[in-house]
Amino acid sequence: MKIIVTVKQVPDTSGKVAVNPDGTLDRASMQTIINPDDMNAVEAALTLKDQLGCKVVAFTMGPPPAEGMLRELMAMGVDEGVLISGREFGGSDTYATSQIVAAGIDTYGVDQDDIIFSGRQAIDGDTAQVGPQIAEKLHLPQVSYAGEIKRDGSSLIVKRMLEDGYMLVKVQTPCLITCVKELNEPRYMTVRGIEECFSKPLTVMSYETLKDHPLIDPTTIGLKGSPTNIYKSFTPPQKGIGVMLEGDGKDTTDKLVGILSAKHII
Amino acid sequence: MILDAKHEMQRKLFRQFAENEFTKELQDELDQTGEFNWDIHRKMAKYGFMGCKIPVEYGGQGADYLTYALMVEELARVDSVLSIYANTSNSLGGGPLMLAGSEEQKKKYLPPIASGEKILVFALTEPGAGSDAGGTVTTAVPDGDDFILNGRKCFISGAPVADWVVVFAKTDLKAKGSKGISMFIVDMKLPGVSCGSHEKKMGINGYPTCDVVLEDVRVPKDCLVGPLHKGFQYAMKTLDGGRLGMAAQAVGVAQSCLDEAVKYAKERKQFGKRIADFQGISFMIAEMATEVEAARQLVYHAAVLKDAGKDATSACSMAKFFAAETANRCAYKAVQIHGGYGYIKDYKVERLYRDARICSIYEGTSQVQEMVIANGLLKK
Numbered sequence: 001m002k003i004i005v006t007v008k009q010v011p012d013t014s015g016k017v018a019v020n021p022d023g024t025l026d027r028a029s030m031q032t033i034i035n036p037d038d039m040n041a042v043e044a045a046l047t048l049k050d051q052l053g054c055k056v057v058a059f060t061m062g063p064p065p066a067e068g069m070l071r072e073l074m075a076m077g078v079d080e081g082v083l084i085s086g087r088e089f090g091g092s093d094t095y096a097t098s099q100i101v102a103a104g105i106d107t108y109g110v111d112q113d114d115i116i117f118s119g120r121q122a123i124d125g126d127t128a129q130v131g132p133q134i135a136e137k138l139h140l141p142q143v144s145y146a147g148e149i150k151r152d153g154s155s156l157i158v159k160r161m162l163e164d165g166y167m168l169v170k171v172q173t174p175c176l177i178t179c180v181k182e183l184n185e186p187r188y189m190t191v192r193g194i195e196e197c198f199s200k201p202l203t204v205m206s207y208e209t210l211k212d213h214p215l216i217d218p219t220t221i222g223l224k225g226s227p228t229n230i231y232k233s234f235t236p237p238q239k240g241i242g243v244m245l246e247g248d249g250k251d252t253t254d255k256l257v258g259i260l261s262a263k264h265i266i
Numbered sequence: 267m268i269l270d271a272k273h274e275m276q277r278k279l280f281r282q283f284a285e286n287e288f289t290k291e292l293q294d295e296l297d298q299t300g301e302f303n304w305d306i307h308r309k310m311a312k313y314g315f316m317g318c319k320i321p322v323e324y325g326g327q328g329a330d331y332l333t334y335a336l337m338v339e340e341l342a343r344v345d346s347v348l349s350i351y352a353n354t355s356n357s358l359g360g361g362p363l364m365l366a367g368s369e370e371q372k373k374k375y376l377p378p379i380a381s382g383e384k385i386l387v388f389a390l391t392e393p394g395a396g397s398d399a400g401g402t403v404t405t406a407v408p409d410g411d412d413f414i415l416n417g418r419k420c421f422i423s424g425a426p427v428a429d430w431v432v433v434f435a436k437t438d439l440k441a442k443g444s445k446g447i448s449m450f451i452v453d454m455k456l457p458g459v460s461c462g463s464h465e466k467k468m469g470i471n472g473y474p475t476c477d478v479v480l481e482d483v484r485v486p487k488d489c490l491v492g493p494l495h496k497g498f499q500y501a502m503k504t505l506d507g508g509r510l511g512m513a514a515q516a517v518g519v520a521q522s523c524l525d526e527a528v529k530y531a532k533e534r535k536q537f538g539k540r541i542a543d544f545q546g547i548s549f550m551i552a553e554m555a556t557e558v559e560a561a562r563q564l565v566y567h568a569a570v571l572k573d574a575g576k577d578a579t580s581a582c583s584m585a586k587f588f589a590a591e592t593a594n595r596c597a598y599k600a601v602q603i604h605g606g607y608g609y610i611k612d613y614k615v616e617r618l619y620r621d622a623r624i625c626s627i628y629e630g631t632s633q634v635q636e637m638v639i640a641n642g643l644l645k646k
Binding site: 068071072075188189190191192193194195197198 | 271272276282314327329333337
């Protein structure tokens with residue numbers, strides 16, 4: 001049994017967000033972090049590793065510096081990293097990305113008792129599409145928005161966190177699960193983990209590695225092959241500062257009710 | 267110095283951990299109660315901090331001196347006292363065993379201190395033997411297969427929560443000065459071992475300090491660490507490494523003073539503009555930044571020398587001397603920039619001012635560091 005985790009290096013949106021003239025993110029000028037939801041996926045994988053002793057492999061697609069992110073995951077306990085990297089893959093949208101990552105995972109191999117964890121969504125695009133699309137392209141069952149995962153023999157019982165409640169789903173392996181932040185609290189790297197992470201195996205899958213895979217079609221990968229095109233990027237105008245009502249007690253409440261009534265909100 | 271990828275990653279770990287886990291509530295609790303916090307101790311141990319510099323074969327993480335210095339600096343940047351939690355086992359606690367312990371002793375004592383399960387502290391100072399450690403009057407007299415220890419050690423950091431203590435005692439009663447001193451590892455639960463009352467300290471509250479009193483304590487001979495009568499030189503070697511840690515702690519404190527001063531100078535307005543826009547304030551900040559960076563480079567240089575197996579005695583003393591004095595100067599300026607607010611406990615610089623003060627006192631005062639540096643130049 002092994003666990004595959006898909007991860008993405010994203011711009012740190014807590015800092016300044018920079019946009020290129022063509023509307024895409026200017027990733028080079030921004031600090032990068034590991035996508036927060038992906039950290040929950042990694043923690044889910046490492047928690048199972050702690051219980052079962054299975055191997056955890058992290059997959060990412062990105063430029064060569066993304067190796068640094070994979071090394072950090074190895075310092076947390078991930079056993080192996082796979083970096084899918086090539087100019088041909090650059091500018092891929094979610095459709096193209098999921099195709100390429102699925103091809104990479106399939107090339108690596110998925111066994112009967114394997115589990116793939118993904119983060120719910122990435123903070124740069126917020127689409128929540130890549131995980132489910134990978135499952136579709138690998139013909140695997142998928143459960144999204146996992147807030148709790150329990151093992152039940154060769155199955156998993158997953159609590160899906162929905163807006164208006166939750167849903168318990170039993171799923172057979174191999175399967176793909178997307179994780180939400182409520183699932184767990186990601187661990188830190190360890191001092192020893194960092195000492196060892198640079199000697200753990202890291203495989204780079206280039207276009208040459210994957211070009212013969214049935215999912216890789218030059219017309220449906222990269223910027224040109226992506227069906228999504230960015231029409232325009234803009235920063236939404238800031239809302240006004242609002243009105244502060246000072247004081248407490250009935251007078252202030254009455255003022256608030258008056259304002260809301262005048263606007264026909266209540 | 268430009269750190270390599272591994273050391274950058276180690277720094278990132280320590281910074282993330284300290285910024286997330288050393289909450290303001292925890293810092294205030296430690297400062298106000300002065301009590302040891304076992305929860306944060308265990309959490310730091312879980313990520314390998316207590317065994318950072320202890321070799322892998324003895325349950326540690328096997329990291330180098332540079333990693334250790336980065337750890338102490340980054341932890342101290344958020345909370346000075348919590349850097350001491352992680353420092354002790356790697357420095358004065360584990361140091362004597364790593365330097366002079368037998369294989370059996372290393373296997374027995376190092377793994378539990380690396381895992382944080384046990385705490386080992388260092389007891390050299392006595393009421394009459396501070397900077398002059400050669401004035402030790404604690405005695406260890408052979409008696410059959412044992413030694414009988416008598417004496418009083420003071421200002422022993424961590425003693426109230428310790429499981430074991432490394433005690434320096436005179437074994438050759440006729441020898442003068444620093445000669446004839448030996449090193450013992452003593453179980454704090456042995457009959458005759460007791461702790462004095464907790465010292466009420468100016469700063470670094472949350473890591474309790476007290477006297478350790480030894481009254482006819484019977485210690486088996488296998489608790490002698492290193493050769494008989496040669497303990498003093500190991501004490502000095504241990505302090506050599508300890509100074510590096512203390513220097514890193516001082517850099518962390520100084521950096522924190524700078525961070526707080528910059529933040530406040532940009533927020534505070536007087537005479538219709540930010541106080542950062544007044545040259546008097548901006549010059550103080552420029553001086554602080556320059557000194558902090560210089561101190562940091564001295565610390566990293568000393569760490570790299572130690573990692574390369576070179577003589578680092580002078581370098582460690584220079585780093586400790588300069589960083590400790592820098593921490594004090596930066597604390598003074600940070601409080602000055604805060605004005606009246608800096609004198610109020612709600613502001614971090616008030617605690618930093620108190621925490622900085624110990625840096626130029628313990629593990630060798632600044633004046634002792636100057637003696638070490640001067641001796642290296644003048645006694646050749």
